[in-house]
Amino acid sequence: MAECPDSSYPPPLTLTQEQFLLSTIKDWTIQNGLAVRPSPTWIPEAVDQKAVLATNAPVTIFPSPFPKPCFDEARAMQDVYNELYAAIASNEEWLGNIMEELIDVDDFISSLWKVHQAVKQEGYVQPLSLGLFRSDYMIHAPPGSAGPSLKQVEFNTISSSFGGLSSLVASMHTELLSSPPGCPMTYPSHPFLDGKRPPQNPAVETLSAGLAAAHAAYGPSKPKPPLPLCILFVVQEKERNIFDQLALSRRLISVHKIPVFRVVTSEVLERTSIPSGNPSRPLIYLPSHSPSTLWEVTTVYLRSFYAPTDYKSQRDWDARTHLERSAAINCPTILSQLSGCKKIQQVLAEPAGPDHLSRFLSNRDSAIIARLRDTFAPQHDLSPVGRGRELALNPETAAYHVLKPQREGGGNNIYRSSIPTFLRSMSDTEWKRWVLMELIQSPAAARNTVLRSDGQVLSGHVIGELGIFGTILWNRDGTILHNKEGGWLMRTKGRESDEGGVAAGFSSLDSIILY
Amino acid sequence: MAECPDSSYPPPLTLTQEQFLLSTIKDWTIQNGLAVRPSPTWIPEAVDQKAVLATNAPVTIFPSPFPKPCFDEARAMQDVYNELYAAIASNEEWLGNIMEELIDVDDFISSLWKVHQAVKQEGYVQPLSLGLFRSDYMIHAPPGSAGPSLKQVEFNTISSSFGGLSSLVASMHTELLSSPPGCPMTYPSHPFLDGKRPPQNPAVETLSAGLAAAHAAYGPSKPKPPLPLCILFVVQEKERNIFDQLALSRRLISVHKIPVFRVVTSEVLERTSIPSGNPSRPLIYLPSHSPSTLWEVTTVYLRSFYAPTDYKSQRDWDARTHLERSAAINCPTILSQLSGCKKIQQVLAEPAGPDHLSRFLSNRDSAIIARLRDTFAPQHDLSPVGRGRELALNPETAAYHVLKPQREGGGNNIYRSSIPTFLRSMSDTEWKRWVLMELIQSPAAARNTVLRSDGQVLSGHVIGELGIFGTILWNRDGTILHNKEGGWLMRTKGRESDEGGVAAGFSSLDSIILY
Structure with a gap:
């Protein structure tokens, strides 16, 4: 492993250099769709009545150093993590025992669990589940430790976002590092940057391929006569992070040739239906803009319904139940969503008690399981x-x-x-x-400069969080049809801030240079 | 030739259909960089202090019908037009006789001519000129005529714009026409649209290849020790149409591996110099963001200096003179810019008097010259x-x-x-x-709907103007090194408006369906 860059990184910028970099980034982001819709607290609806304005996603000026062994380990663990969470979501009894402890104190978990119970009572018709997962890590390097190690911050089983924009940030930093061609000088020369590039970031390819695998596994149309098949993205209203989502649908449409539609949470019940006479319960989508064509949804991709605020009334719970009981492959199912709750991570990480990991990963050898366990932070x-x-x-x-x-x-x-x-x-x-x-005690020296979506520029000490994307398609009987790792997200936030969330403007999209 | 679409085109949209199309277009434009910076009359600088906001370029919802024979003829004439204007710009005596008539009534032409005279006096050091041209046409179909014919509106020899954004509009309409894959229904079904696509639009490829040809033809660095070579875009300050220009530099950088820099008009004299001791007068560029590296400019691409308002003081005239006398290949030279003035078109179109076309195109046969002449409108x-x-x-x-x-x-x-x-x-x-x-009497029935950059939607009768892009690199001794046609621009404006200019918001970028 090479030396961790010292406090000389990133190289200092003159005012002119910083202005040039900022101006280049402001233009690059818009030219390449590394964009978000502006926050209404900055641009009120009255100013942008027709909702056409866009701005850069919050991004760092420099890529951030990241230890290569930790990056490699995070990637190596992803298909194991995919399998672990598929196994957890498939073990309703084990999951149920943990949920029982929570349902009297957490309304949200309780409501989700009730949706699952109701559908279970009626009987699930779709044995397949799709996970588009993201495992998030920080570098743990407490004073006096032998070297940096990888610690999991959380495992996301629903609406794992930023795959689309993250791969664009990697492209942007790559272009800045190699620009102008033949004589790079967009960044000041620095031993840590010269000749370096961020690793490939196939997040869009991986996530789209996961959705395409589910679409293919759904099989032929269930009604007679058959309907054309599509994937349905269920999204929040006035989504500011829409270009992240559109990166996936663009690839599904252009490469996989799969029709993709978007429906906002509040319109799920209006725009989709399950024919009462069809016991296989196909989910039928009726586009408002073309009411003469019915579609059959193979796969429901949730970019909503993940937080309590996505359920504004009983109607939203009904909509979620409706999707869950349909024949569409849910990404995720209720059980898969619940398997991502913090309590599960804590139970898995519990040093005393039963060896859950070995049970869920009975096909994996003990060395792999030990490496997975090493990524747990004490909880x-x-x-x-x-x-x-x-x-x-x-x-x-x-x-x-x-x-x-x-x-x-x-x-x-x-x-x-x-x-x-x-x-x-x-x-x-x-x-x-x-x-x-x-x-997690991340390296203290790291610094970066951030361009926020409103154009404000912030510099200072930062903490980085690396997410690794993975997708898995499995049958509840335990068969795994598709299990892939691919693509990453680096989020960087100011050290003084203890809370993340790029879309909220507190942290920024970044890329990495391995050392 | 197929039937011209009747008044049933474009197909009517329900409110829901129109909203779906508009929302799709608003997102597509930002995802793909079909964007402009918002007008300060809409978004004042005080709101967007850091100049990060962007919005869609003004675009039509539907592609516009265009007669295939006219499109083919416009394309077929482009390399002839390239050659014609290269020949005019190389014939200083002929051009000078016409300019002499104008210099006492037109300050701008007079000042340009003086720049040329001054450089001529000193002696030009660069025999090569680059033209990135665009020939603009309208369809002429007066009542009672046999069929539509092509009439030239103007020939642009400087800052011919919209190649970058125009090819994106063609991509957008193509995607809307074929979406969703396998079962297109984003547009309502219409016999004129079903199964149709706009023709390929290689404007970015063609214009970039022209600049790359000049860059290569410049030859090795002239100073000793040699400097790295680059292309310099000279641009206006606060350019709202910057993403059109960046489409060319992105391709020059990524495909041709040529360094490209941008300098605003007012900084030309500050950032470039000609070493007094070097008789070959290389144009040296000193980037403000990396003052330790000098570059040698092979090609100056003007996206400024085309209008009187680009010359705010004598210093701007000095800057233009400075570029003209340098060894850089100018796109365009003063003579090439002057050859695009309306008076030249009028003289060429003059039915009485000398046959200028046959003189300038002595290598071309008379049938080709007759076809070229047919594109002239009486003037x-x-x-x-x-x-x-x-x-x-x-x-x-x-x-x-x-x-x-x-x-x-x-x-x-x-x-x-x-x-x-x-x-x-x-x-x-x-x-x-x-x-x-x-x-020019264009077909009266054409209608379209336009999404402006501020999100306003306008529908009504429209007039279309087709531009064909071409590039030519020539030596003043008459040798032609590169002569290509490729790419097009369709601009559509409301019939009630008599004046164009997409960036000003009065007209919109469009694409075409041939019939």
Whole structure:
């Protein structure tokens, strides 16, 4: 492994150099669709009444250093992780036991579980599930450690985003590094950058191929006469991150020749139906713009329905139930979504107790399982018996921890000294909603400069988070039809900020240079 | 030739269909860089202080019908037109005689001519000229005519724009026509659209290949030790149409591996120099963002300096002179720019008098020359001897004419009944600045719907203007090194508007379906 770049990285920029880089990036992002719709807090709807304006996605000026052994290990583990989570989602009994503990304290998990129970009661008609997963890691390098290691931050089983834009950031940094051709000088010369390129980032290819595999596995149309087949993206209204999603549909359409439609959450019940007379329950889509053509949905790709705010009324829960009970392959199913909750990660990481990993990965040898286990950060529940309560309530140990809710989507973490007070503000019966995780200590020297979507430029110390994309298509009988790793996401945020989420403007899309 | 589509084209849209198409187009344009920066009259600088916002270029929802024989003929004539204008720009004496008539009435032409004279006095060091030309046509179909014919509106010899965005519009309409794959229904079914696609539009490839040919023909670096070679785009400040230009530089960089830099008009003298001790006068470029590297400019591509407003002070004239006297291949030279003035077109089209075409195209056979001549619209000067004065001053005949200034850039035409009053408002010694041209009578039935850059949607009767791109690299001794036709631009404007200019928002980028 090469030397970690020291505090001389990134190279300092003169004002002119920074202006040139920023201006190049502002133009490159728009020319290549590395874009988002502007936030309404910046550009009110009254200004952009027809919703045509766009701006650059938040991006870093420089790619970030990342240790090659950690990158390689994260990639090597992805198909194992895919398999692990497919196995968890297929083991309703095991998953159910954990969910039972949560349903009386977490309304959201409880509601999701009820959707699954209702469909199970009626009987599932689709044995296949599709996962477009992203496993997120940080580099753990506490003072005095032998070298950097990889620690998983979370495993995303629903709406794993930024595959589309992330591969564009890698292309942009690659172009800046090699520009102008033959005599690169867009960045100032620096030993860590000269001659280097980010690794290939086939996120769009991988994620699209996963959706295409599900589409193919669905088989022929179920109604008679047969209908044309399509993939349906279920999306949020006024999605600002739409160009990330369109990167996948563009490839599905142009390369795989698969029709793709988009429907917003609130219109699922209006635009799709399941014919009552057909026991195989095909999901029929009726485009509003071409009411004479019916389509049959092979695969439902959720870029909504992942957070409590996506369910505004019972009608939205009905819509989710409707999709779940249909013959369409759900990406993800309710069980797959639930398998991504923080509690599952904590149970898997639990050093004491049953060896869940070996059980779920019975086909894998123990060395692989040990390597997977090495990527877990220490985490604990807050039950009366474990170590979690003690670590969380003592301010000295709390200082090295983060308290995470079970829910997907981020934005609600409690950090360090805030943990004891926060916990004491509620009844300890509610503590089950939370998982305590040891904070990952990422390298302290890293710096970068960020161009936000409103054009503001920020420089400072940063923390990076690497996501690896993977897709898996499996049958609930345990058969795996497709299992691939491919593509990555680097997100970089200011060190002073403890919470992520690129679309919210707090963190930025980045790429990596391996060392 | 197939039937011209009747008034049933384009097919009517329901409100839902139109909303779906508009929403698809709004997203497609941003995803693919078919974009412009928003007008400051809509988004003031105070709102977008960092200049990051972008919006769709103005585009038509539907491609427009265009007669295939006229399209084929326009393409067939392009390399002949390239050759004609190269020959005109190489014949300084002939050009000079015409310019002499204009310099006492047109300050702009007079100033350009002075630049040429000054450089000629010192002696040109670069015998090569590059033309990136665009010949613009309308369909002429007066009531009672046998069929549509092609009439040239103007021939652009400087800053011929929209090659980059135009090829994207063709891609967008192609994708809409074939979407979803296997079962197209994004447009309502219509006999004129079903199974049809716009013709290939290799504008970016053609224009970039022209610039690359000049770059290669420049030969080795002239200073010792040699410098790395580059192409320099000279551009206007705050260019809203920048993504059109970047389509060319992206291809030059990625395919031809040629370094491209951009410099705004006002910085030409600051950022480039000609070493006083080197008689071959290489043009040296010093990037502000990397002051340690000098570059030698092989080719200057002007996307500025075409209109009087690009010359704000003597310093701008000095800058143009500086480029003209350098060893860089100018695209265009002063003589090439002047050969594009309206007066030249009028002289060429003059039915009486010397046969200029046969003289300039002595290598071409008379049938080709006759076909070229057929593309001329009748036009006249306003000299006391010709028919022009009579046609212009009589309101009845003026009603079929347009009065055009000599200058490039558009925006100053006088139409129909306004012509007599306009002319009488000035001394007849100034009439030399103008050319009277018979209005082309385009098919009346054409309709389309336009999405403007601010999101407003307009529908109505439209007029289309087809541009054909061509590039030619020639030596002033008459040798032609590169002569290619390739790529096209369809611009569509509302019939009620008499003046064009897509960037100004009055007209839109379109594509064509041949019939």
